[in-house]
Amino acid sequence: MFLQVCGAAREVTGSCYVIEVGATRFLVDCGMHQGGGKEERQNFARFPFDPKKLDFVLLTHAHIDHSGRLPRLVKEGYTGPIYATPPTCDLAEIMLLDSAYIQESEAEWRARKARRAGRREAAPLYDQDDARRTIGQLKPVAYGSPRTLTPEVTVVFHDAGHILGSAFLELRLEHQGEKIKVLFSGDVGQPDQPIVRDPVIIEQTDYLVMESTYGDRRHVRNGEPIDGLAAILEDAKRTGGNVIIPAFAVGRTQELIYFLRQIMDERGLEMPVYVDSPLASRATEVFRRHKEVFDEEAWEIVREPGGIFNYPMLHYTGSADESRALNEKRGIVIISASGMAEAGRIRHHLKHNLWRPEAHIVIVGFQAQHTLGRRLLEGEKRVRIFGEEIAVKAHVHEITGLSAHADQAQLLDWASHFEPPRLTILTHGELNAALTLEKLLEEQLGFTVVVPEKNEVIDL
Numbered sequence: 001m002f003l004q005v006c007g008a009a010r011e012v013t014g015s016c017y018v019i020e021v022g023a024t025r026f027l028v029d030c031g032m033h034q035g036g037g038k039e040e041r042q043n044f045a046r047f048p049f050d051p052k053k054l055d056f057v058l059l060t061h062a063h064i065d066h067s068g069r070l071p072r073l074v075k076e077g078y079t080g081p082i083y084a085t086p087p088t089c090d091l092a093e094i095m096l097l098d099s100a101y102i103q104e105s106e107a108e109w110r111a112r113k114a115r116r117a118g119r120r121e122a123a124p125l126y127d128q129d130d131a132r133r134t135i136g137q138l139k140p141v142a143y144g145s146p147r148t149l150t151p152e153v154t155v156v157f158h159d160a161g162h163i164l165g166s167a168f169l170e171l172r173l174e175h176q177g178e179k180i181k182v183l184f185s186g187d188v189g190q191p192d193q194p195i196v197r198d199p200v201i202i203e204q205t206d207y208l209v210m211e212s213t214y215g216d217r218r219h220v221r222n223g224e225p226i227d228g229l230a231a232i233l234e235d236a237k238r239t240g241g242n243v244i245i246p247a248f249a250v251g252r253t254q255e256l257i258y259f260l261r262q263i264m265d266e267r268g269l270e271m272p273v274y275v276d277s278p279l280a281s282r283a284t285e286v287f288r289r290h291k292e293v294f295d296e297e298a299w300e301i302v303r304e305p306g307g308i309f310n311y312p313m314l315h316y317t318g319s320a321d322e323s324r325a326l327n328e329k330r331g332i333v334i335i336s337a338s339g340m341a342e343a344g345r346i347r348h349h350l351k352h353n354l355w356r357p358e359a360h361i362v363i364v365g366f367q368a369q370h371t372l373g374r375r376l377l378e379g380e381k382r383v384r385i386f387g388e389e390i391a392v393k394a395h396v397h398e399i400t401g402l403s404a405h406a407d408q409a410q411l412l413d414w415a416s417h418f419e420p421p422r423l424t425i426l427t428h429g430e431l432n433a434a435l436t437l438e439k440l441l442e443e444q445l446g447f448t449v450v451v452p453e454k455n456e457v458i459d460l
């Protein structure tokens, strides 16, 4: 029995593992490498295994860095099942189609450049047909019910509390009379996140494959996120300014919808809220269909009239015309993607509001270096959007504490419930994050830990 780490080794994206147990060979996750040219070129590299020879694929959750190369796998000949929880299957459907559309547009842009330079045109990583075939191969498996996939492999999905449908995978492997357990953490959620449940506590495994995204960091909190948001809304209400929130379409947008409703209910404050992102609207539809995985608190609201993602002040915009019509409105909240303001409709809203002194821009997620979101946070006074110079006169706020990932202390706390596994394999973190967490797991919990390199093979 062995495991090969084919991605997310000393990096945070591209999750992909091959496991071989006797005659069974399968994959856990098949994620996209993200974060710029060099990383993204790896997506086009050959898989270090033959996709046609896999028996099945297991998917921890729908985020693109875990699921985004599945259509590539299918394009290269994989025709078998892809098992995931029911919400993950539904979210993967919309996210993979969206990703395929982006792949096609980028390939078209590269092709135009190549034609002008007299170079050969490269095909997209995959197209919408590949994504549709992949979606047809998704097979839902409910949380907590063991599923025997071959005589050698049984899997149980446990709630990871990261995004809707996210899972830890408990693998029970059996070969030549030997039985072992391998636990894949996927991404570990932050306890007390709205809507999703807290990560399940697990106490025993022989091998633990664990993420380390925040292995060297703790989340800083500048008060309760909901209080910060309420104060901004109150000010905007008084002055007639708009509140513009760039947010990831899946997860963060639904949390914001939830918080805004709570603010309006508890403080009697009314302001129209517009969700202006077609992907976010589709993702919210998936959330509505999967109330069965909500936490207690969300359930209380589900029982109220209208439900959790519908309230009189909340509107979903569809067409580009509806989106443009928002330019004329004042005293409204707009939630739009992308989360780092690098693409999408949010850029139009920033263009129309950044120069207004009464407007508020609210940053609620991680902003990578050089992105528009990051530059606003750093206090730039002039930015270019669609080739036009825009003065930044709006108030720019940062609300911290909204993260789908457990931080260092929360990762350690989650790991502390295990009796020390035979081996802990740290992945899905930059080298420093992984090494810092390795040291803490060894010193505080007595774990034996490795931080593997890409394509390293580990005997089980």
Ligand code: ZN
Binding pocket: 061, 063, 162, 187
């Ligand atoms: Zn994730």
